[in-house]
Amino acid sequence: MTTDEKLGNASSVASLIDHTLLRPEATLQDIAALCLDAVRFRFATVCINPYWVPFAAERLAGSSVAVCTVIGFPLGANQTRVKLAEAETALLEGARELDMVQNIGAFRSGESSRVRDEIAALASLSHSQAARLKVILETCLLNEEEKVLACQLAVEAGADFVKTSTGFAAAGATVQDVELMRHTVGDAAGVKAAGGIRTLAALREMVRAGADRIGTSAGVKIVVEMDGEQGGAAPVPLSTVRIPGGNPDTY
Numbered sequence: 001m002t003t004d005e006k007l008g009n010a011s012s013v014a015s016l017i018d019h020t021l022l023r024p025e026a027t028l029q030d031i032a033a034l035c036l037d038a039v040r041f042r043f044a045t046v047c048i049n050p051y052w053v054p055f056a057a058e059r060l061a062g063s064s065v066a067v068c069t070v071i072g073f074p075l076g077a078n079q080t081r082v083k084l085a086e087a088e089t090a091l092l093e094g095a096r097e098l099d100m101v102q103n104i105g106a107f108r109s110g111e112s113s114r115v116r117d118e119i120a121a122l123a124s125l126s127h128s129q130a131a132r133l134k135v136i137l138e139t140c141l142l143n144e145e146e147k148v149l150a151c152q153l154a155v156e157a158g159a160d161f162v163k164t165s166t167g168f169a170a171a172g173a174t175v176q177d178v179e180l181m182r183h184t185v186g187d188a189a190g191v192k193a194a195g196g197i198r199t200l201a202a203l204r205e206m207v208r209a210g211a212d213r214i215g216t217s218a219g220v221k222i223v224v225e226m227d228g229e230q231g232g233a234a235p236v237p238l239s240t241v242r243i244p245g246g247n248p249d250t251y
Helices: 012-016 029-042 052-060 080-091 104-108 111-126 144-156 175-185 200-209 221-231
Strands: 017-021 043-050 066-071 097-101 132-136 161-163 189-192 212-216
Touching: 012 221, 017 029, 017 144, 017 189, 017 221, 029 052, 029 221, 043 052, 043 097, 052 066, 052 080, 066 080, 080 097, 080 111, 104 111, 104 144, 111 132, 111 144, 132 189, 144 161, 144 175, 161 212, 175 189, 175 200, 189 221, 200 212, 200 221
Parallel strands: 017 043, 017 212, 043 066, 066 097, 097 132, 132 161, 161 189, 189 212
Antiparallel strands: none
8 A cells, every 4th residue: 555545535544543542540431432433433453451352352343443452561571471471362362463562671782582582482473363463662762773673673583563662661653763664674564653643744744754554542533633634434423333242322
């Protein structure tokens, strides 16, 4: 898909968005509302903490929206076996995309082979369950040389995407980082921009820089803005949305 196609209308923009809610204080009702919005606006996924995966998988069953969760979040400093156990549980409970945080400290200590092996183990597990793996680099903690090497390791290990940020560090996605990541991975992996993307203008900048997935908690606002600007596909009417286990009145 070309950049113009990705940004062509509200529907195509929505298909780029991982509709995200990772705040620790998020409640069951918050996750339910997130799922409902994801179906209404046709987002690519909901991105949630692992605890909520079974609930979201049940709510989104039969829809086009996938469940995405985070692994080793937000620091990446877990032992590999812990990340694998977390990933295996999430996949069994219905996650179809995993956003893992690379071991940043190990990476910056020169332990490239261990970092690559960890990503490869997560990628193999994900692919065995027909799921995708995204590797969060936490770009604000890396210099340019490290960003390039981290992208290369992720591609070598079989990751499906490289991702800029957790949104929990000092800064999020930048246009410059997305451009560098796209240049480094080429067509071998996707690029996900996340952290601080709250407007249609910011989303456009990231997509034009090379992102083909956007992580944001402002997806509804962005798609409504796009729809109003260009007359794209409107959200599915609330009255027609039916999600297993509930109806709109219960959210």
